[in-house]
Amino acid sequence: MAPMGPKKGSTRNAQSNTGKPNSRGGISKRRGAGPLKIDRDGDLNMDASANASHPNSKRPNNNSTPSGPATRTSSRNPRPTAKAQQIIQRALNGDASQISSRRVSRRADTEPLVTLKVEGLKASKAASNQGGGVRELLTFIERKAKSPGQITRPIKIRKSQMSGDFVYITASKEDAPQILKLNNFLFAGATLRITEAPEGIPNRDSTPLSSTALEIKEQLRSVLSTRYDVNAKLLNLSTLGEDPQLNQMGFFRGEATPEKMFRALMAVCDGLFKTAQAKRDAIVSISLAGNNVNDVLQIMSLTDTFPDVVNLDLSRNQFKDLKALQKWRHRLRSLQTLLLNENPIEVANPNYKAEMITWFPKLLNLSGTQVRTPEQVAAAEAASRPTPIPQSGPDFRDINRVGEGFITEFLPLYDTNRHNLAAKYYDEQSTFSIAVNTQSPHAPDVPLPTWGAYIRFSRNHMKINHPPARHQRLFTGVNQIQQFWRQLPPTQHPNLTAQLDKYIVDCHPIHGLADPVGHNPLGVDGMIITIHGEFDDQELGTTKTAKRSFSRTFVLGPGAPGRNPIRVVSDMLSVKAFKNLPTSAPTQTTTINDQQKEQMLLELSKQTGMTPEFSRLCLDGANWNFDQALASFHEKKAQIPREAFITAV
């Protein structure tokens, strides 16, 4: 198994494993590594454990383990690169190693903590110590802050972080005053200034990089610039192990592993682009040829930094099977060219190509062979694209125009006289409730409405789970419904006949409703109506209005004797943010030929009694949708002049 780059927190583990009581936090790394990771060809070797099987067996074992004896011996050698590595890690990596947690007790989570700012370390002699003298400073503070009377309770510093000229420390509320007493104490020849820092430990990102880190970043940037071909939009990171500048920086000596270097390089790349689009525009191709990589895990950061790279050269590496590439299976979705020439996988698994083609849906060129045409990619994409079920006009299967009569009367009355509306159509068994959908899709330019007037009554079962709450939000009987409707904001619905395009109304007959007289155990017939549309409402007590979309489902049945012939059995109102309704697909009109038109004319004329001329007008207005034409005829019947009818001639 190839070694992976250190994960978050692993530095801390490495610390505790050394068992040194005075090691403070994750600032200093003690991971050993062999001196130079370049193989005989001068290639950068990213896989230390593969060395065993590598012909060059004389090389020392580079496999870095945090607690081996080799680690300890190597950590004693002061190395100039160690510090650089720390800084680059701190500046670029963003892991938690800088804020070291020391002896954190469980209580620390609940205890209020105070952050203090300590100034003076930079001026002290300790600053030249390894690690910048932070460790010595913290020991000093803990020791001195312990007041004589309280030997039993040691002062603890929970966290520490060096930031510029200051060291930020965090301690419990109890300990903080003791530490503050050390203000003006002398530490290693410098006077300490300790003050409270109510702003807390400064954000790592906002702290300016030290000059060394900046320098390293600058150097990496210059490495990148020499390897970037602006015309080809190619970032050439091939044979990094031979790069004189990287070698000079000592990346292949000491503790730094090539994997970390690669991550740092990617982090610097990331910083160069303001947007993902700028990155896509600038870098289309990347070459990592000849880097002795044997698992994509070692260069995982590439897919984070360049997820949309189009061409990738991985030739002359050590990939030997599909498993070594597995981690990229679901990444790099834009990849068109992938070169894996001169990798062991070519010999070890000659069928790898078939698999790779399925992994990367846009792959055209694999190791120099065309595996797909752009047309094939486009066709595959088109085939995988879902197509919504097409929209048709209203499905209004009315019974004796009961539904039409109800809905045309209902909407204006709901706006103007809810009390009478309820009295007419609702009885003791009728139910009403409202459900708010706050997550519905809406046009992006429309401000989202507030739901204050509705949400406390919302019976949305996704949110209201308890039976009593559901019960409370269901209004049964004309009295409850009348009372509740008074509490809902006043509304204004568009006129159904004049603005039919603002509604979609579907209805059809249903059977087996309760017989209001109780004679028929099999029940009676009725209908279900769903209406989708919009309304404007006005917030109670203000003039603030809002436009909302709604869907409303009615179950209608015959009324009891002596009451209105139609009753509302159930009325469910769903409200959501405003969005225009779709128009039904106009494709129908183009497919209707003249013969069909003639038939529709005759049929409409027969059903309505209108002359063929007026039937044609009516059908033209409805785009030759017969049902729509018939519906609009019924809506406007009263306004149609008498000469339109055959009998009137």
Add this chain to the structure above:
Amino acid sequence: MANLPSLDTQARVASDAAQNFVEHYYQSLNKRQPLAQYYASISPHLTSASVKPDISINGRVVESTAAYEALLDAQGANVHYDIASFDAHPVNPNYGLGCPENLSPAADANEGGGGPGRGKVAKSIKDGDRVSFAVQVSGTIRYGNPSDAPVAANAAAEAGNAAAVEGAPVETGFNESWLLVPHWEALGRNAARGLRKWVVVSQNFRAF
């Protein structure tokens, strides 16, 4: 008729049954599993009483569950229905169409269990087993896999031109209103296991 479930029971049964239906139905839908078990056409008793599901999809009357599934298949893969809201009302406290002999109220008398109104059938009615109910669902349909989104197309989709954008996963709202009735085969002593207790007789779908 005196033994109807209380309004409280009716509402609770409707809510619970609707919850169960919504959870299972849309999961099956998203996995594109067979949907026939949810519809009245699965019940011989209902079918023999001429009860058949009335399915209306975007204004188009669909003949059968198989025809609806064909429409769903024609949509292609990667269509996901997400429920944001649903509500349910009882409609008929004691639905009667297609009720078999052995479950009719008269059956109680034959069993000699204490006369009409006191037997198992009466209790079943009282418990709300025969409530028919309406459900209104409101949610979002996502067409396409969000991870496959080309960025430019995404931006276009946000501009509101939903279905017209090529290749982008688009979202559209939908409303679906349902009417469900008791599934007689799932009631009674010797009912087969694993049947839905309520089945669909009316489905009204609209995407917008």
